[in-house]
Amino acid sequence: MPAMERTAVLEIRNPSDDSLVGSVKCASSDAIQAVITTAQRGGRAWAATPAAERGAAVKDTARLLRERAGELAVLIERETGKPRTEAEEGVLAGVGTLEQYAELGPVHRGRSLLGDPGATDLMVPEPRGVVVALTPWNDPVAVACGLLGAALVTGNTVVHKPSERCPYTGAWLGGVLSQALPEGVLQTVQGDGSVGAELAAHPDVDVIAHVGSTDAGRSIAASAARTGAKALLENGGNDPLIVDADVDPHWAAAQAATGAFANSGQICVSVERIYVHQDLADAFLSALVAEAGGRELAPLVDRRHRDRVHTQVAEALAQGADPLVGGVLPNGPGAFYPATVLTGCTPGMRVFTEETFGPVAPVRVVPDFDQALKQAASDEYGLAATVLTSSMTHAQRAWRELPVGTVKINNVFGGAPGGAAHPRRASGSGYGYGPELLDEMTQTKVVHLAPPGA
Structure with a gap:
């Protein structure tokens, strides 16, 4: 080295x-x-x-x-x-x-x-x-x-x-x-x-x-x-959240907001990328924007980290992402950054391929659960993942097929004490x-x- x-x-x-x-x-x-x-x-x-x-x-x-x-x-x-x-x-x-x-x-x-x-x-x-x-x-x-x-x-x-x-x-x-x-x-x-x-x-x-x-x-x-x-x-994670077609969009948005914005997105198992079924997308995105707009966030750890977060957001916007809320550097002192929701994201954007570690929720609309699962699994990281679904079949497939150390079904943060997982890959x-x-x-x-x- x-x-x-x-x-x-x-x-x-x-x-x-x-x-x-x-x-x-x-x-x-x-x-x-x-x-x-x-x-x-x-x-x-x-x-x-x-x-x-x-x-x-x-x-x-x-x-x-x-x-x-x-x-x-x-x-x-x-x-x-x-x-x-x-x-x-x-x-x-x-x-x-x-x-x-x-x-x-x-x-x-x-x-x-x-x-x-x-x-x-x-x-x-x-x-x-x-x-x-x-x-x-x-x-x-x-x-x-x-x-x-x-x-x-x-x-x-x-x-x-x-x-x-x-x-x-x-x-x-x-x-x-x-x-x-x-x-x-x-x-x-x-x-x-x-x-x-x-x-x-x-x-x-x-x-x-x-x-x-x-x-x-x-x-x-x-x-x-x-x-x-x-x-x-x-080490780093790029944890996906899958929103299936058969869940309440407002509950799903609240789960997504908690996962993406808690501690200003600075949690090892924060939600870093979201895949939502097309049948639920409009209602989910509307509710997620409302969740983001209602949150007052603590600052990021320092301005150097805030610059890194904003660079990823700015790159996504330049590549065609749509900022439904947030995405703008605030004026004034400190290292504050707003809760941000991006749609129209593509798999090659850094907000989808890297750990942003900030209050950013990038969203992709997918045609079905199969595509959501496939895209969620296609990543170099393997820390954790969350799936929101009412289908026992989809839940079983998710925990068996996602190549990560921790899979959470219908609860973005949670689990019994004493569990221990192996992180995978990067x-x-x-x-x-x-x-x-x-x-x-x-x-x-x-x-x-x-x-x-x-």
Whole structure:
């Protein structure tokens, strides 16, 4: 991977009004080496700590985070623009994840094997070693807590690099959680993409867990292939929504608006492209425009990201898309962008082929469910998909045929706790959450124990 030029100082501005939040110095190569060395030195003692004690320590991290959830939510709002109430919900989701892993870690188990009756044969999970966690800005605490919690309860030491768009949130989180852990077990490193790349390429790192863009994920995978580290990647998505002919158009529009506009479209499984049956199209589009017009959105994370979103919209308009609502850069400070509905979209437009990650709902009208399913499946990404239908036959076909990790029928956001899916193709690889993440954070050793002379 070619060397990336490093930013010396990160400057963070409030996306609501462009005011300066602060500036953070990026870690040097010497600082990165020192952190990795510390993680290695602390790893043996932490791995040897009884699993119940590790679980108790992680449970203490959850308690400390819960006590200060409101305080952290204020900081998240200032750095990322996420409304304070939603930010606190994200923090509490992180608390819940830490609590779950604190309980699951001590009961994570191996297997005994049926071999020679005179011997004992075991499959034993062991910590992998040093875990580098590279986490995103759109849900910075909930995502980080999942990766950190699973790594810590299984006996790994962790080096956490939060997104360069929310370094204060990452530093605050690491500072609070570390109060309940032995020194050096959890460390926070600040920096831009070049710092993440250097961490990922370090020969003494055993796991790289990354939630972020596909381009970064592919670079990380290449680094892991050279060093032998395990790469856990949840990367970009281009999640489709199919609207069948037999559903209520107003309900379908409300589902589509929630999927496309929640958190200003900055959710890993946001609705990125919509396929609506021609028999329902007029009523659905009218209702979707009404939904979009009635929403006041928080700003995007920064103006750089807003420029990226608007560039995709402007390209679609130049290529013939019709803006039913939105699609215009607002005047004034901040990184605000309106809820946007585009129709007349074609498969080659970037709003249909790439992850826009903004409040944009591009729509294609299709003649039947077969075409909707075919076009939805024709994509390089494979994170998630949603299908709105009253047909059990269509629902069954959808979850069986769509090549994605998660398929949601008649509910754009939802699902039972504890589920874990594999992202497909450009969307990454490996379990990034759920009980199965404990398996990813450990490696299995087979033991054959026979008496002398056997």
